[in-house]
C-alpha cells in the first residue's frame with residue numbers, strides 16, 4: 160500500500176489517538192499503520208488530555224466523568240466531603256432540637272409544679 164504525504168502527515172499528527180483510530184480514518188489496516196509508524200519512528204501510544212486539569216495521560220479518561228483518574232478521585236473526595244458536611248449539619252440540628260425540647264419539658268414540669276402548689 161502506497162502512503163501519500165497526506166496520510167503520513169495524518170499519522171504524525173494523530174499518533175496519540177492510537178493505531179486503530181488512524182487506520183479507520185485512513186481506511187487501511189491497523190498493521191499498515193503500525194508498520195509506517197515504526198518506519199518513521201512515530202509513537203502510537205495512545206494519549207488523552209484531561210479537559211479538567213489539562214494534563215496528558217496514558218490511561219483512558221473516566222467514562223463517567225470524562226476526566227483523568229486524579230480529577231475523578233478529587234471529584235469523588237469533594238462529593239464525600241459534601242456528604243460529611245451534610246451529615247454533620249443534620250446531627251447539629253438534631254442536637255439543637257433535643258436541647259430545645261428538653262428545655263421546654265423542664266419549663267412545663269416547673270409550671271405544673273407551681274400550679275399544684277397553688278391548688279393546695
Ligand SMILES: [Zn+2]
Nearest residue numbers: 209212227230
Ligand atoms: Zn485531570
